Amino acid sequence: MNPATEMLLRRAACQAVSLVRQNTRCVVTERRLENSATDAIINASENTSQLQDQKTIQDLPGPSGYPVIGTAPEYFRKPNRGQMHEVQRRFHAKYGRIFKERLGPVTNLSIADPKLVEELFRHEGRYPTRPPYEAWLHYKEMRMRSKGIVSASGEEWRKIRTLLNQRLMKPRQIQEHVNDLSKISEELAEKLRVARDQNDKDKSVPNILNLFYAWSIESIGQVLIHERFGCLEHDMPETMNKFVRAIEDMMYTSHQLIVFSNVHKRLNTKIWRTFEQSWDIIIDVAKSILDSKRKSLEERVSNTEGDEELHNATLLEHFLANENLTIEEIYTNMTELLLSGVDTTSNTVAVSMYLLSRHPDALRQIQNEVDNLNISDSSITSEHLAKMPYLKATVKEVLRLFPTVPTNARVLNEDTTIAGHMIPKNTIVMLNTFTMCRDPNEFDKPDEFIPERWLRNEVREFSPFTSLPFGFGARSCVGRRVAETMVYLSIANIAKRYDLRPTPDAFTVKPFVRTVLTLGDDLPVEFLDR
Numbered sequence: 001m002n003p004a005t006e007m008l009l010r011r012a013a014c015q016a017v018s019l020v021r022q023n024t025r026c027v028v029t030e031r032r033l034e035n036s037a038t039d040a041i042i043n044a045s046e047n048t049s050q051l052q053d054q055k056t057i058q059d060l061p062g063p064s065g066y067p068v069i070g071t072a073p074e075y076f077r078k079p080n081r082g083q084m085h086e087v088q089r090r091f092h093a094k095y096g097r098i099f100k101e102r103l104g105p106v107t108n109l110s111i112a113d114p115k116l117v118e119e120l121f122r123h124e125g126r127y128p129t130r131p132p133y134e135a136w137l138h139y140k141e142m143r144m145r146s147k148g149i150v151s152a153s154g155e156e157w158r159k160i161r162t163l164l165n166q167r168l169m170k171p172r173q174i175q176e177h178v179n180d181l182s183k184i185s186e187e188l189a190e191k192l193r194v195a196r197d198q199n200d201k202d203k204s205v206p207n208i209l210n211l212f213y214a215w216s217i218e219s220i221g222q223v224l225i226h227e228r229f230g231c232l233e234h235d236m237p238e239t240m241n242k243f244v245r246a247i248e249d250m251m252y253t254s255h256q257l258i259v260f261s262n263v264h265k266r267l268n269t270k271i272w273r274t275f276e277q278s279w280d281i282i283i284d285v286a287k288s289i290l291d292s293k294r295k296s297l298e299e300r301v302s303n304t305e306g307d308e309e310l311h312n313a314t315l316l317e318h319f320l321a322n323e324n325l326t327i328e329e330i331y332t333n334m335t336e337l338l339l340s341g342v343d344t345t346s347n348t349v350a351v352s353m354y355l356l357s358r359h360p361d362a363l364r365q366i367q368n369e370v371d372n373l374n375i376s377d378s379s380i381t382s383e384h385l386a387k388m389p390y391l392k393a394t395v396k397e398v399l400r401l402f403p404t405v406p407t408n409a410r411v412l413n414e415d416t417t418i419a420g421h422m423i424p425k426n427t428i429v430m431l432n433t434f435t436m437c438r439d440p441n442e443f444d445k446p447d448e449f450i451p452e453r454w455l456r457n458e459v460r461e462f463s464p465f466t467s468l469p470f471g472f473g474a475r476s477c478v479g480r481r482v483a484e485t486m487v488y489l490s491i492a493n494i495a496k497r498y499d500l501r502p503t504p505d506a507f508t509v510k511p512f513v514r515t516v517l518t519l520g521d522d523l524p525v526e527f528l529d530r
Helices: 003-021 027-053 072-076 084-095 114-122 134-143 154-168 171-175 178-197 208-225 238-256 261-267 270-302 315-320 327-357 360-371 389-401 433-437 480-497
Strands: 098-103 106-111 407-411 416-418 421-423 428-432 498-502 512-514 516-518 525-529
Touching: 072 084, 084 098, 084 106, 084 407, 084 428, 084 433, 106 114, 114 416, 114 428, 134 238, 134 261, 134 270, 154 171, 154 315, 154 327, 171 480, 178 208, 178 480, 178 525, 208 238, 208 270, 208 315, 208 327, 208 480, 238 270, 238 327, 238 512, 261 270, 270 315, 270 327, 315 327, 327 360, 327 389, 327 480, 327 498, 327 516, 327 525, 360 389, 360 480, 360 498, 389 480, 407 433, 428 433, 480 498
Parallel strands: 106 428
Antiparallel strands: 098 106, 407 428, 416 421, 498 525, 512 516
């Protein structure tokens, strides 16, 4: 008998004997207490046995890794750089739908089972916690800046999220921006033509991702502060050009700093210096934009009384009117909102162009939807989008094959039993969307581009938790409705004007992760006038 079991049995026996001694005058009571003592000993033994039989995270299979650094080298080997989604997919193929992995100093849990993902999401508490971008936190501490909607947690996060839900999650409020967003997408379509015509090689658009970045910044700026920055003009202002490049560099180095960020900071490595300088540029430009807007708004916001008068106000105005937010908190959150939307929407549109160029039948379906609306000389509206089911199915299929965030994650706020294993509090749980979306047990022909699988008249047997490109629950993407509207409008306006096809020297693009899943700056796609 091990010491723990013996201790429990002795304690139960002592308690039983004590009860018996206190009731020696009553034979009936004495017998009952004797029975209670026996029951207590049996129960204690059974509970101890159950504790001993309880499986833990250490009982799960998984790669062994190296001392101290765990499996980190696997992700940084040359063939695997930027391929975290594929490394995880291979691990799942080898170890199953749930496995443990020691990455650096901590042991993570990886899940690629939609049933377990659903269970985890549905039992989240009031403050779901995502693993922070540690490099972001190190930078903020170094510059003494507050945390925002992306980097905050707990009540600090909840305060901002509640405000944003009121302004960004309601369909009626998004509809207020559709006309402006549609016009910006039309400008993007025209900018593609200008950039294409400057290319002597073929009909593709060099550095196309930067152009999508410019479109995204213009669109999000319109939603957040009702301002245009000139990113789609003939000559982009140099300040905004620096801003676009800084966002790209910051996102790329953020992924490189996913582990050992504190070591990079302490050693002042090249990666850390690029990350730090990029953030400095982002904050300086964002502050300049917000300072300018704030000066023109302060007087009107200070004289506004009641929420009704703020009905058509910008998000910045709502923040400024809230006495519970400091100016630093306002600026931080506006900056993080801008950042989190730019990379995600830009890459979604880029992937859409790539896939539609290789699937002309799908492109034709979207073009037919646009043509049937008879809007050759007018902008696409919310009413028009409601009549474009194939367009929406296409975007869902794009995000299934190339989810912008290939791996979602949570930090457990308490000890939790998952798949019969006790997982300790503070464990990071990796929810591998990319793996689930390519699982033949969930999707028929999982590696093929088939938008029809999302249409209502198609039979769908897969769990909705296999593909959650915007997350789920309280911690889902707060800008989902804005992002979806932006992507729909951009694809529709491009399909309205262009036929897409692979370039003569087309190559298969290999996606890689730089915080989000991307195909890179250049796409082997030609844009031909219709």
